[in-house]
Amino acid sequence: NAGVTQTPKFQVLKTGQSMTLQCAQDMNHNSMYWYRQDPGMGLRLIYYSASEGTTDKGEVPNGYNVSRLNKREFSLRLESAAPSQTSVYFCASSEGWGSYEQYFGPGTRLTVT
Amino acid sequence: GNSVTQMEGPVTLSEEAFLTINCTYTATGYPSLFWYVQYPGEGLQLLLKATKADDKGSNKGFEATYRKETTSFHLEKGSVQVSDSAVYFCALVPYGGSQGNLIFGKGTKLSVKP
Numbered sequence: 118n119a120g121v122t123q124t125p126k127f128q129v130l131k132t133g134q135s136m137t138l139q140c141a142q143d144m145n146h147n148s149m150y151w152y153r154q155d156p157g158m159g160l161r162l163i164y165y166s167a168s169e170g171t172t173d174k175g176e177v178p179n180g181y182n183v184s185r186l187n188k189r190e191f192s193l194r195l196e197s198a199a200p201s202q203t204s205v206y207f208c209a210s211s212e213g214w215g216s217y218e219q220y221f222g223p224g225t226r227l228t229v230t
Numbered sequence: 231g232n233s234v235t236q237m238e239g240p241v242t243l244s245e246e247a248f249l250t251i252n253c254t255y256t257a258t259g260y261p262s263l264f265w266y267v268q269y270p271g272e273g274l275q276l277l278l279k280a281t282k283a284d285d286k287g288s289n290k291g292f293e294a295t296y297r298k299e300t301t302s303f304h305l306e307k308g309s310v311q312v313s314d315s316a317v318y319f320c321a322l323v324p325y326g327g328s329q330g331n332l333i334f335g336k337g338t339k340l341s342v343k344p
Contacts, residue, residue: 121273150331159319159334160274175331207273215323218264219332221273 119143121222123208129228130198138193138225140208148211149191150175150219151183153204160207166191167214198229232257236320236335243310243342251305251318251338253294259325263287263296263303264332266319274319277305310342 124139142149147168152160162175164183172183180202182194191210195202206225211217237252255261262281266274278287283298292307303320320335 157336159336160332161334162331165331209274215262218276218279219274221275223271223273 121208121210121220123206123222123225125225126223127226129230130195131230132199134198135194135196136198137195138206138208138227139190140192140222141190142208142210142220143189144210144212144220145188146210146212146220147188148214148217149185150209150211151181151191151193152207152209153177154207154224155204163193163206195227198227200229203227203229232261232322232324232333234320234322234333234335236318236338238336238338239317240339240341243340245312245342245344246309247342249305249307249310249314249340251320251340253303253305253320253335255301255303255320255322257301257322257324260298261322261324263294264321264323265292265294265303265305266321266334268317268319268337270316277318310340312342312344315340315342 121142150165151163154160166172166185169188184192208222209219211219233256264279265277267277268274278289280287280296286295294305317337317339319337321332
C-alpha cells in the first residue's frame with residue numbers, strides 16, 4: 118500500500134506557465150482534497166471531491182482547476198502560474214465525507230518565479 | 231464561521247519535559263477535533279482525534295480532551311523526546327453533513343533538545 122502519492126516532488130515554474138499536479142490513492146477512498154501550505158498560515162483547502170464525479174471549491178480556489186479522473190486520481194491544474202502560488206501543495210484522501218481521518222501525501226514544493 | 235486558534239510557536243523544550251500546546255476552536259454544534267503532526271519534509275499524519283464532548287484522544291503518549299465548555303482541545307505529553315520535534319496542527323471538521331474538510335490552525339513548531 119503506497120497510500121497517497123503525489124508527483125512531482127519539486128517544481129519551478131516561470132510566471133504564466135501552466136502545470137498539473139498529480140495525486141493518486143490506493144485505499145479505495147471516496148473523498149479527496151487539495152490543500153496549500155504557506156508559512157504562518159497553516160493548510161488551506163483549495164478544492165475537494167466528496168465523491169467520484171463531484172468537485173467543489175474550497176477556501177482558496179482562484180487560479181486553480183481540478184479533475185477527479187476516477188476514484189483513485191485527483192489532479193490540480195495551474196493554468197497560468199503566479200508568484201502568489203509559490204507554496205507546498207498537499208493532496209489528501211479520506212474514506213468518506215465527514216469526520217473521517219484524512220491521509221496526506223508527501224507534498225509538492227512549487228516555486229513560481 | 232468555523233476557526234481554530236493554537237498557540238504561537240516555536241516551542242523549545244528539553245528532553246523529558248512536559249508539553250502543552252493550546253488549541254481553542256469556534257464552531258457551531260459539535261465538531262470533530264483532530265491533532266495532526268508534520269515531521270520535517272513529510273506530509274501530515276493523524277496523531278489523535280475526538281468526536282464528542284469529554285472524549286479523550288490518545289496516541290504515542292500524547293493526549294487531548296474535547297472540552298465543550300471551554301471550546302478547547304489542548305495537546306499534552308508527559309515526557310517529550312527528541313523524536314517528537316515536528317509541527318503540530320490542531321484541526322476540526324464542522325458538525326453536520328455540509329462540510330467534511332478539515333479546518334486547520336496555523337501550526338506550532340516544537341523543537342526538543344537532548
